[in-house]
Amino acid sequence: MNKNNKAATEAVHVSSSHRAHAQLREQLLRSRFLPGQKINEVALAKELEISRTPLREALNRLVAEGLLMDRERGFSVPGLEPEVIFDLFEARVEIECATVRLACERAEEAELEALSDFLDESMAEPPDASVDRLIELDIRFHDTIAELARNKVLRQLLTNINGRIHLIRWIAMEGQRDRTQNQHREILDHICAGDTEAAIAVMRDHILHRNEDILAAIKAAYGHVYTRSSS
Known part of the structure; x- marks a missing residue:
């Protein structure tokens, strides 16, 4: 050859x-x-x-x-072992809080304006938007914050974690559209105002992090995948 x-x-x-x-x-x-x-x-x-x-x-x-x-x-395929999922969400919380802090320091005004325009478009999605679409918008918001943090390692880690907890996030998103989008706006408003601590506090509350809530989402996820596989 x-x-x-x-x-x-x-x-x-x-x-x-x-x-x-x-x-x-x-x-x-x-x-x-x-x-x-x-x-x-x-x-x-x-x-x-x-x-x-x-x-x-x-x-x-x-x-x-x-x-x-x-x-x-x-x-x-990995199982949905609670201890592993707990660790992944704990890691996600800390990474997202770090990216918010860095975005407060490093994001430029034009970039924040563009993110604000994106949030306006997200909130204009029709009421019957699918959970898949809402997850797509949610991931884009968080990824943009990570991009504005100007730390490629943190952004890569966040992408990896989001892939591993995608199903749990999908389950947790159901019925949470208004709360999710309102908190996105609140996080961005604090970043624009340079209020790092407030932005971090809202981000921490925004992400599923209580063990009992994660456990409930895991149980719902098992029910979802097995119900769909038998249909």
């Missing part, structure tokens, strides 16, 4: 792995797989029309992101 052919083959391999990673990540976030479910690599390779090697690379990337677990004889 000449160098050009080899390079072309490697490029196709990498592209296939990236595509499989993106597709599987989306499926995991959408709870296509049940908590604790073992991944059938043969069936998955056939479904994604991909060879086992780039598929394995994609699965290993998802393991590194905490969205899959590497067992001795294959891969499986």
Whole structure:
């Protein structure tokens, strides 16, 4: 095999792995797989029309992101163990409070105005907007705060944690649209005013952090995925 052919083959391999990673990540976030479910690599390779090697690379990337677990004889979906979920939400609270503090110090006026315009658009979403759409808007708000913090590591950590608690956030969002959007506005108002402590206080209250509430969301999440899988 000449160098050009080899390079072309490697490029196709990498592209296939990236595509499989993106597709599987989306499926995991959408709870296509049940908590604790073992991944059938043969069936998955056939479904994604991909060879086992780039598929394995994609699965290993998802393991590194905490969205899959590497067992001795294959891969499986993480369960919703309360102690793990508690730790993830605790980490999220601390990261989000840190990004708020840094955004208060580093965000420019034009950037805050753009975020305010985004919140106006979010609140104008129709009353029947899906939970998926509300989660999308919620994630964008928090990610923008992290971007304004100008700390790539904190932003990457937040993205990773949000992926791992996506289902719990989805459950917790139901019926919480007005509260969520009002608190987004309150957080931004405090940032614009340079009131760091107030912004952090609202952010801490905004994020699901009480163990009893998280436990209730975990139970509801199990009910959601198993009900949907049997329908």
